[in-house]
Amino acid sequence: MGDESIMGKVVLNDIKNIILEKESDSIQLLRYFTEIESFSHDKEGINKLGMEMKKTFSIFGLKIETLKNLEGGGNHLRMTIGEGVRQLTILSHLDTVYPKGTLASMPFFLEMGKAFGPGVCDIKGSYVMMYHLFSLIKDYGGLQQDTRLVWLLTSDEEVGSPSGKHYVYQEADHSEAVLVLEPCATNGALKTARKGGGKFKVEVFGHSAHAGVNPEDGANAIDELAFQITKIGSWNNADMGTTVNVGEIKGGTLFNVVPDYAMAEIDVRVLLPEERDRIETAFQSLNAQNPRTLIKVTGSIYRPPMVKTENSNQLFESASKLANSLGLQLDGVTTGGGSDGNYAASRGVPVLDGLGVEGGNAHSPKEFVLVDSIAERTALLYGLLSELNYL
Numbered sequence: 001m002g003d004e005s006i007m008g009k010v011v012l013n014d015i016k017n018i019i020l021e022k023e024s025d026s027i028q029l030l031r032y033f034t035e036i037e038s039f040s041h042d043k044e045g046i047n048k049l050g051m052e053m054k055k056t057f058s059i060f061g062l063k064i065e066t067l068k069n070l071e072g073g074g075n076h077l078r079m080t081i082g083e084g085v086r087q088l089t090i091l092s093h094l095d096t097v098y099p100k101g102t103l104a105s106m107p108f109f110l111e112m113g114k115a116f117g118p119g120v121c122d123i124k125g126s127y128v129m130m131y132h133l134f135s136l137i138k139d140y141g142g143l144q145q146d147t148r149l150v151w152l153l154t155s156d157e158e159v160g161s162p163s164g165k166h167y168v169y170q171e172a173d174h175s176e177a178v179l180v181l182e183p184c185a186t187n188g189a190l191k192t193a194r195k196g197g198g199k200f201k202v203e204v205f206g207h208s209a210h211a212g213v214n215p216e217d218g219a220n221a222i223d224e225l226a227f228q229i230t231k232i233g234s235w236n237n238a239d240m241g242t243t244v245n246v247g248e249i250k251g252g253t254l255f256n257v258v259p260d261y262a263m264a265e266i267d268v269r270v271l272l273p274e275e276r277d278r279i280e281t282a283f284q285s286l287n288a289q290n291p292r293t294l295i296k297v298t299g300s301i302y303r304p305p306m307v308k309t310e311n312s313n314q315l316f317e318s319a320s321k322l323a324n325s326l327g328l329q330l331d332g333v334t335t336g337g338g339s340d341g342n343y344a345a346s347r348g349v350p351v352l353d354g355l356g357v358e359g360g361n362a363h364s365p366k367e368f369v370l371v372d373s374i375a376e377r378t379a380l381l382y383g384l385l386s387e388l389n390y391l
Helices: 009-020 023-034 043-060 120-139 164-172 221-233 273-284 310-325 340-345 371-387
Strands: 063-067 076-081 086-093 109-111 114-116 147-154 175-180 190-194 196-205 243-251 261-270 294-303 332-335 368-370
Touching (some): 009 023, 009 310, 023 043, 023 114, 023 371, 043 063, 043 076, 043 120, 086 120, 086 164, 086 340, 120 368, 147 164, 164 175, 164 340, 190 310, 190 340, 196 221, 221 261, 261 294, 273 294, 310 371, 368 371
Parallel strands (some): 086 175
Antiparallel strands (some): 063 076, 114 368, 196 261, 196 294, 243 261
16 A cells, blocks of 8 residues: 555555455354344343454454453453554444344345344444454554554443443543444434433322222322323423433223322433433422322433534544545434443543444344445544544
8 A cells, every 4th residue: 555645545445445355254254243142131142242252353462351340241342452642442332232032033144235133233343344444454554653542342332331331431531532333324424413311210109099989088190190291291302402202101000099109211312411401400300299199200311412522523524534535425413322422522532423334224123234334434444543643
């Protein structure tokens, strides 16, 4: 590749073509990782995947560490190359949303340039990208002397990273930038902002009674919950990017009994930090309309919003120019879903998300990845590392 700038059209396309020539290896690796099931709540499966990842990536001379999951689930994984003081962190995760045994009904297969299977797009295609990235670093000159590259894979991202977020905070605090290999958005778009999210549970405790004989002795928990749900729904604010969705309700025992218990679970998404404060305060301020009932609220907005900043926008602009040299036109979008990038961004470090593979139908039986996108997105990632003076 000579001394040409990585920004050059010929060079980035050469990088892409080098990886395209190894497409059979890409498919073999993707199949291998996909067929090691790693459901978020399957500690054994996640640890098996972590062990196999360590074996696979050991050929690159990386420092590979198993990081304990302090919540008792599968362990996390950290791979480091370079010993310089300037750190760049890349984020993926080990877990998927598919329960153990899903492969039986959702096997890995290829069809018309697409690979199907549980987690191929979210997020095991990113492992293949990183395999090629480390190969390129090994074959074409390595990192700059004053840099180090950290690849962190949390084991609980799909369930909010209750343990993994602490390692994300730790790496973000030492990083100049964080790049997230979550799948890209529609048409390859990068994710420049993400909503924060959380879950609340509202429980109402009343008093049971016979619905026909002495209903006046009861305190209807369902009636009270219905009143509160109406209030909770009024907290939606589309202009501010805030959504509040009552997704599950339970209550009562029999039709002829005044119910003494009812509950609702509510999903909340916020785009702005001030909205997070508003919604949390509103939940904690709920008061019972019927004084003979008691309300209990638990939960929080545990994943902070990933807010677009001037520095993160500069990352996007660099990536966009690199994409142009590959013949791509990439937009930057805001998404309602969260990732570990939310936690990294909350530490003030610039974050660019959606740098992973292109595919579709994530979290569903028809999840797929466009096989050619592995080469394209790896070339983009390699170019971005060079633009940031890490290569």
